[in-house]
Amino acid sequence: MLRQVGGVWFVVGGAIVALVVMSTSLVGAADVEKGKVVFEQCAVCHSLDGSGDYDGPTLKAVIGRKAGSLEEYRYSAAMKRSDVVWDADTLDKYVADPQAFIPGNRMAFAGIADKGERDDLIAFLAAATKDSKSN
């Protein structure tokens, strides 16, 4: 049985027969396209571009933003006093287990256990939520 791990093919269930480094992706690299699929779970409540009538705050320009800082969104007290700034590391911890990272926040989401999926998601978010005005 073949299984892909970080762009490297292994034969599982016995000795490693072949190691082929995929030319299209480096070992451990996040995949923006896969992240877009992961994001479908988030799209229920979050817009990427600041538009629309959503239950969660927009993720436009989320990277570098202080958590709970959008004036137009009514955050939980937990989120406002969290003192978190969103970057790849804090987003990863939050998405892995939202209630463990910021206890008492209002996001109704169980979290994503798979590290690879989280990496893909964060890569997608970084690309898709850039504020065109500030860039």
Add this chain to the structure above:
Amino acid sequence: MPTRLREVDLVIVGLGWTGGILAKELSEAGMRVVALERGGMRSTNPDFAIPLIRDELKYAVRNALMQNPARDTLTFRHSPTEPSLPMRQLGSFLPGEGLGGAGVHWNGVTWRWTGIDHAARSYYEERNGKSFIPADMPIQDWPMTYAELEPYYDKFERTAGVSGKAGNIRGAKQPGGNFFEQARDRDYPLPPLEPSYSQTLFNDATAQMGYHPFPRPCANASRAYTNPDGSRLGACVYCGHCERFGCEANAKGSPHITVIPKAMAQPTFELRTHSWVTKVMLDSTKKKAIGVAYTDVSTGQEYEQPAAIVALCAYAINNVHLMLLSGIGTPYDATTQKGIVGKNYCYQPGGGGVTLFFEDKIFNPFMATGAFGIAIDDFHANDQFDRAAMGALGGATITVGQSNGRPIGYRPVPAGTPRWGAEWKKATAKWYLRAMNIGVTASNMPNRYNAYDLDPTYKNVFGQPLLRLTYNFLENDKKVIAYVGQKAAEIARGLKPTSMTGPGALGEYNIVPYQSTHNTGGAIMGTSPGNSALNKYLQSWDVPNVFVVGASAFPHNSAYNPTGPVGALAYWTADAIKKRYRQRPGLMT
């Protein structure tokens, strides 16, 4: 003096699932639509946001999302020889109030009713003979077939984001689905949810016994989903706060996140909340409605809203109440068995279930969803099931669900445990994680005395007579519960629990403890004005510009929950108004 407003094409009374579906479909078709909702506005954020929504005391004990019985309720008696008394606290059932209605606080179980349900009288006459149906059981066929309704079931399942597994696609049996299902055109829009441990045990045990277990279809989204209208649903997080709560994750198919926002995006649609309709206004012939009278309960101001069409889309009980208050159709009299409106009230007997306790198993009941479950239909939808052996019509589903593990209300303890005190506390702590329930839910056939009328004594906050309910469980119900309850107990014993309670026998109906919000009938549909209040398009025979949409139209109650056909019938009626009634107003045939 009421303020008379400008006439619209359609006024909708109550904005839950049925009102929301009509509002969306008909405002998108260009009709000018006003919806009057007697409760308030609601949205997921902030109304259902965590952590505040997970307040069991507020929502599950004090019923924050429900009708306030201090303003309007019904009176109750077991039989015409008893005096009736008002239900001053909600108990047996919980009519919702506010935008989205019961579609907000429901669990999400979404069945398609069976072919036997659609042919309720003719099936038994053919299979068991005319004498099998008791003389005082006014059971009758639905005026449309399952096949006619199939596309509308499909539409509702896709709108609400139903998770399930097909058992029969266009006649081809599907492994893993309901073996006894009627043919459907395609599978559910979402795969089933992950079963609980107790459900897995039940699944394996019943399969081994030769029964046909399958995942119960439910409008709790197993994954993120965008419905055909573009409404977005989130993935269920198994938080166990469906029933009596709004969903924090937008994972429960509900009108306030699907059809209602779509209607509200239409310039021809207007919503007025806190607008309590007291009457449908009829002209002097009493054959035509001219609109509705309502009061803004936040100001006390009275209004008249003229409309070419009136759609009653309130809770099933309140639809019947409004018909009787407005003089639409002839009120039913159980003594003479004359009249129609109020007839064939049905409920849904439970009580045959068993609770199992295991020293060596942990079930984690707090990981729950309102509707997920494993069911068997061998004693209900199965048309080979020998009802002569049971001695009764109908049947019951046997299901392991796990709708919640709420700390105040969910306290399973073995038989013989004291009801309070130190021993009770010890037992409830020990068994909270170690109990599972096998539920039995029975169909309910009508009886000539189980009916609504207006109460001669008690009045609501507007001085109008309350609706009076006369109801009791009958011999047929007791036989179904006894027979299928034994089957459930047999399955339970096979699981070798440390101990088990039940099955209980069905006694007299008790309106105090919660059982189910599955009240049906009173404004029933049928093939002629002689046997029904409504025709097959849920149009009043007597006042054809009034449509009465909801479970009030069911001539009997299935062992299945009502919301599937309620949603399907709302789409069916909306279609008939859009494609036929608008072009040629009048009684549709």
